[in-house]
Amino acid sequence: MAKRLPSEPAIEKAIRGPRDSFIEDIYDNLSFIRKRLPDPNLKADETIVGRRSQTKVAVVYLEDVTNPDLVLEVKKRLAKIDIDGVLEPGILEEFMKDNKRTALPLSLVSERPDNICRLILEGRVAILVDNSPQVMIVPVTLNDLYQTPDDYYFDYWAGSLIRMIRFLGNFLAIGMPGLYVALIGSSPQLLPISLGLTIAGFRVGMPFPFYVEVLLAEIMVELLREAGLRLPPGTNQTLGSTIGIIVGLAFIQTGYISTPTLIVVGISAIASFSSPNYAIGLTWRILKYMVLLGSSILGLYGFILSGIFILAHISGLSSFGTPYMAPWGPWQTTGVLDSVVRAPHWLRLKRPGAAKPNQPNRGNKYPKE
């Protein structure tokens, strides 16, 4: 059967690091991993999932590093899946989730072999599915979804700055429309007088309340984003930006949406792309509407309550028994060194505690100055 050659990753692009990505053949994908980790302890246990599809699934881990309970749990959950066909790891992901009702991704999917090898080295388990160029990793924490290979290839100053920007970007993506509605709607006294008056000036004669305005602008951005994905390559960028500009200008000139609203929604839309993981970006898009709803009903109080609700929800989640909020809740120093700030490699002597590895120490030795 004809195979696709490994090409540059389509979504997880990197400035530094290898340019190859997984392909649709499970054995080729295994060889990509083994080429990077030619360790005799690297194990790949194969199983079949799907009554009709008979899909090959491989559980890959480092035998001496990974917690055996974790491997056992992964195999147990895989064995429980009784389905006619598995065409993509996303299907397995839904079956294996600790909390089936949450919108947050409780596993990480990557198309980069170097990223998967990095996580295997930390004591995680990779799940490879035949016919898919995506490999799943468990367990993960929210923090893991903000890490990219680039962070480790550049020096720790650049790596840390990029991380901070990502976290800030995500905060803006979720919170900015809600905060705007809360401040304008219920607590304008918290704004500087000149800014408050400027925004009020722009809103004179607007037919809709500000929260409907924000919602309209958000729907427009969502439509453009979705349409941009479906448009033929080559035309999508030109058409997307042209339509965006024309429709945006038309909204402002006809007086349906005010300029400050469009600025806020625009910044929020750009910020939502700062997340390196597409799945978590999608979730934040959903939660943004929840924050918007809370702010529309209860103003700043609703904004704060929805923020705490999201934090509480995340705190209640686990990925294969690992607290999703780690390394901040519970506090894990080894993980904190690789969170908002990426500590230098010579300080990261221990593996993050998230996967409870059998060998907490990496065994790295750095020459003293």
Next chain:
Amino acid sequence: MDRLTSKLFIPILMLSFVTFGLSFDRFIIDRSIGVNAYLIIFIGFLITITGLFILKSLAIKYPDRSIIGLGDKLLGPIGKIGTPLWFILIFLLTVVLARRVTDEVSTVILFRTPGLVSILGYFLIVGYMALLGEEALGRLSSVLMMAIPVFLILLVLSFREINFLNIHPVNIYRNLGYLRKWDLWLLIFTPVWILSAFFGTESIRNEFKKVILTIIIGTLILGATFLAIAGVFGPRGIERYQWPVMSLMNITEFASSYLFLNAITTVFFFVFLALSLVTTASFLIFLAKGLGEFLGLKNNQSKIILLAITAGLFALTAIPSLINFLETTSLLLKVASIYTPIYILLIWFSSLLRRKDH
């Protein structure tokens, strides 16, 4: 019965202790207890530390039983009455706490919205947090621990506004009248007693030093805050403010920029609301699980109890006249704060009379 590991218990303990203390500052520092009132926090501290030693001895002697089970086992008929009475007092204390926070929301943010709406929003979130369980609450508290420095920044900035005539630091030995009001200070330590007795069995047994250190740090934060409040406003001045801690922020004038000041106020309010929700949720879990254990219910039945208690808390918090009564008399606050140590002491005395439980 082991409840929480120290990694999760200590953040809950710290946040609940500090938030609860700050929420009830109005009731603790008033002109009736004199200018050196802040000093008797040490009496409350010493009593609480002694209480923790008692709880430790109980945790070692009865490693598989919680305080609710012990009340039932060791006190017999007294436990059958004493435990429900404890629940009622904590229930009412939770109502007052929630009402104080939601009243502040109505004053600061939602002044045109009916108070019922903010109370409803408050209890919807608290109920959800409590439904997630104590482990999730511990993780959330661990994250929110990062907010503690917000209080410390406020404190440090407010120190320059202290008028030493208000606190009379040289008058400590001359005027000892304030010592008569030592019982008021037990109020701020109530979460320490409840949470340590119910959730902290394992931490008290295995990580006692960490628990003590948490209480010391919490007491220092609260003590410094009360000192700042008394120093800035004066004992009589405190009466003017419903929320002295919040008012402290406006008095300090640390930010000349209006936007910056408002941004800090919003962050402070976010932090305080988050911490209050955690504290209320931890009390709610105590009430639901404790009552479930007392009645011998299964875990899923405890969830029904939790929802029922949340509804009850909401209903009671929403009655304005009842809250006014509770707040003006302050009797409930005194009774609840004194009852908790006395009840635990009673259990301990009873345990001394019995042989070790195998």
